[in-house]
Amino acid sequence: MSDVPDFPTNPEDDVRTYVGLEQQDAEERARGRGWSTVRALPPGTVITMEYVAGRLNFEVKDNVVHRCWPG
Known part of the structure; x- marks a missing residue:
């Protein structure tokens, strides 16, 4: 039987x-707090x-x- 994969989890963080914040500051903070992917989208995307x-x-x-x- 194979091992259970190690899926990523969300960091303990208050997304509110x-x-x-300005986009660049928010992205840097998110990466520093452990988010593996950070995605910026314009409204209505x-x-x-x-x-x-x-x-x-x-x-x-x-x-x-x-x-x-x-997510």
Whole structure:
């Protein structure tokens, strides 16, 4: 029987703290806190609903994070 794969997990982090930060600052903070993937999206971007552990998503308008969610 094969071993169970080691899937990534989300870091212990309050994603609400990213709202209001400039995009670059938010991305640097997220990577520093252990998020393996950081994705910045403009408002209204069509994305899939697939959940990816370890990924943090930002909705960015005028270089400022307006919304943030894991997955």
